[in-house]
Amino acid sequence: MKTITRDEFSPSIVVEELMDGAGAIMLKDVFSQERIERIAQTLEAETDEAIDTGSHFNQNDQDPLLQRRVWFTRLVELDPDIASLVEEPMIFQSMQAFLGKEFVMGSMCASRIMPGYGGQEPHIDYPYWDFYRNETFPTRTNSSFPLNAQAIILIDEFTEENGATALAPGSQRDLRYPDKNDDFFGKCIRLTGKPGDVVLFFGAAWHCAMPNQSEAGRIGILVEFLPKFVTPIEDLLKDLGENYLKGTTPEMQQLLGMKYPWPSTPPHPPLQ
């Protein structure tokens, strides 16, 4: 996987890598160790108990208890700084170039996979996540332009042993739901990195969380970004305090859909 530092960063490198390259890129040392360590402690405490928090793509009955999630409104409640991670300019500018300036957030959660977790099934992400029913999508739907991007903010180190995400490089170009004949596990690379690194990928690329064979949890913050016109899969505003919305940044307001409200009228006459 291509890896770039803040000095090397440009949004066009990200766009090219997500569309025409592997489908994923690693941004190194995006967040300070101090900030990530503080967030890790909060998320570890929050995910201590084995309760079903609504994770998906699990392969057996026990795994929902071992893939523990903390969803957006709870993240904001725990510490608004966790939500602010997505406003980081390298992430924000990349997404503007990839999905359009007024892109939105569809989902944000922390995911902690516990020792013994068996791994997700290889999949593609919303809005393509039920593309095995491709007759429910418009004819000729393809990945020539993106309807999704994913960010994983690494809170723990991601290693092959503890279940670092696997991804089939280049698979984003042929929009299809992976099946058993695709030899996903033979083709995949692993998205390994250090706390504070960020992986960006196009969710049309086949990928999945892998088994955690280590002795410790593996926390990542999973963010889904969408073009402004795709319905977010989560109601991010549900239970969100009014004061949070009022007091937050223009970037967060855009991410929460405030720039492109529904229902709407045309923004201005077309011929001005």
Ligand SMILES: O=C(O)CCC(=O)C(=O)O
């Ligand atoms: O946790 C991971 O490594 C990937 C998660 C993922 O792909 C998903 O939940 O859709």
Ligand SMILES: [Fe+2]
């Ligand atoms: Fe996914």
